[in-house]
Amino acid sequence: MTAEINLPPLPPAAPATARPQASGELLKLLTPVDGLIGAGQSAKAEVLSLKQDQQIFQLLLKITLAGGRQTTVSATSSLPLALGASLAITQPSAGSLAISPQSSLAGNAAALSRIDTTQLPVGTLLQGKVLTTQLQPQTPGQPAVYRSMVSLLNSALSGSTLNIDSPQPLRIGTLLSAQVQDAHTLSFVPLSNRQEQLAISQQLHTQQSRQGSLDALFKALQNLPADGQSSEVRASVDKLLASLPEVQHLSSAKGLAQALANSGLFLESRLLAGQNPAPADDLKGNLLRLIAQLAPGLPANPSFNAALAANTLAQALPSFVRNALGTLGQVSAKPAPGGFPLPSRLLQNLTEEGDLEHLLRLAAAAISRLQSHQLSSLEQTGMTEDGRLQTTWQLEIPMRNLQDIVPLQVKVQREDPPPRDPKEKPAEREARQHIWRIDLAFDLAPLGPLQVQAQLVRGSLSSQLWAEHPYTASLIEQHLDHLRAQLYACGLNVGDLDCHLGIPPQGPQTRLEQRWVDDTA
Structure with a gap:
């Protein structure tokens, strides 16, 4: 079922005789900052993010101060302002900012109120995310109208904000898909699973361009001087x-389960379940805590404090760190989304940066890497061609090996059989079993890079090992019989068990479309 949504007309221009107010729309700073903008001075601000909380709108602003210095602040407003809008602001008090009336109108006008059909012809499919929804003043006898701001995710207008009117309120934060009917009308269409996967892939590509290897961060932490840091940071x-x-510790079932639970993969699910959001050993929670303690100490950003850092991280991490300290995606080429394992990626250590700035960059990049694994899990979860539901958990565990810290990348996949057919034969029912797969990737000295792929079906295990060093491949080949005996001792039937030189073949097909081991062989 489809429904029409309309673009509202452009707001009328203010009369030429109208006198501007002495102080425009007030923005309330979530954390008061004294002396951010000098008395009698103004600054430029850009709206980086917008979030609605009932009738209040939370904004993340990037402010450019005198001399070109930039800072990022969080504020609330009674009016929504379009993403990317450029504003002229002053600071009447430590806890508020003021927008000039002309700047406020320009901020609202930054949201598109019509579609250029030369750029987006009739029939173009648009995807967007709902940022705000407001009930408009009603005329007696007329139906209710809800005005929403939607951030476009595709097409030539990707990143723009669109104002639309609809007869029903649009749920904030949801994705919608609409087809262009004319310059002022869109036709809503249901969002398919394919389009949801497209949105995940877009987010994954962005996240992977920011990520950096975990071992780089831990090496920097191990080499951190004992002095020069606050007691909180050191702790x-x-x-x-x-x-x-x-x-x-990972050789036992209990130890492995604990390491998986503390990998950071399940931090958000704990939040949704109302559990402790940051358990003591959760990797992602500890990284977030470290960044919140590092940010106030930046000499180039004296206005930041721990409360502001924690609040901003909760809304925009890692965008906040990237905006404050420079782009993370400029060091190496962006990897293709959805690959396993994630490639090693180091951030450039600029000579003019101090230890604190570089450490903060490494921590933000490490969190982006963990988020890349989480998004990859979502991207590889769905229905296979034969009707099985495939669920994927992809994560990374830094483990200690003597004095070294070696990241272990893990991907676990489970295929659930399709629903039972009452008419199926017993042999067909027997074939409908869960299929488990596990991929491991690590670089353990002196063996070098190793990858393991295994599949478990009806108690039978098949595995392929890949080593990039010839000596390691030969060594593993010599011990395959011992490995087979150990697996038998664990109660498993062992099928194929081979070792290869190199890396697993990489093809254009995804794991949702093929199996690398034939379980019927």
């Missing part, structure tokens, strides 16, 4: 390093 660093499991 967080020690706690983070102490929470990393030993290699031997």
Whole structure:
């Protein structure tokens, strides 16, 4: 079922004789900052993010001060302002900012109120995310009209904000898909699973361009000078390093389960379930805590404090760190989304940066890497061609190996059989079993990079091992019989068990479309 949504007309221009108010729309700073903008001075601000909370709108603003210095602040407003809008602001008090009336009108006009059909011809499919929804003043006898701001995710207008009117309120934060009917009319269409996967892939590509290898961060933390850091930062660093499991710890089922639970993959699900949002050994929670303690100490950003950093991180991490300290995606080429394992990626250590700035960059990049694994899990979860539901958990566990810290990348996949057919034969029912797959990737000295792929079906295990060093491949080949005996001792039937030189073949097909082991062989 489809429904029409309309673009509202452009707001009328203010009369030429109208006198501007002495102070425009007030923005309330979530954390008061005294002396951000000098008395009698103004600054430029850009709206980076917009979020509605009932009738209040939360904004993330990037402010350009005198001399070109930039800072980022969070504020609330009674009016929505379009993403990317450029504003002229002053600071009447430590807890508020003022927008000139002309600037406020320009901010509202920054949201599109018509579609250029030369750029987006009739029939073009648009995707967007609902940012705000407001009930407009009603005329007696007329139906209700809800005005929403929608951030476009595709097409030539990607990143723009669109104002639309609809007869029903649009749920904030949801994705919608609409087809262009004319310059002022869109036709809503249901969002398919394919389009949801497209949105995930777009987010994954952005996140992967920011990520950096975990081992780079932990090497920097191990080499951090004992002096020169606050006691809180030093305690967080020690706690983070102490929470990393030993290699031997992962050899037991209990130790492995604990390491998986503390990998950061399940932090958001704990939040949704109302559990402790940051358990003591959760990797992502500890990284977030470390960044919140590092940010106030930046000499180039004296206006930041711990409360502001924690609030901004909750809304925009890692965009906040990227905006404050420079672009993270300029060091190396962007990797293709959806690949496993994630490639090593190091951030450039600029000579003019101090230890604190570079450490903050590494921590933000490490969180982006964990988020890349989470998005990859979503991207690879769905229905296979034969009707099975495939669920994927992809994560990374930094583990201790003597003095080294070695990241272990893990991907676990489960295929659930399709619903039972009452008419199926017993042999067909027997074939409908869960299929488990696991991929491992790590670089353990002196063996070099290794990858393991295994599949478990009806108690039978098949596995392929890949080593990039010839000596390692030969060594593993010599011990395959011992590995087979150990697996038998665990109660498993062992099928194929081979070792290869190189890396697993990489093809254009995704894991949702093919199986790398034929379980019927």
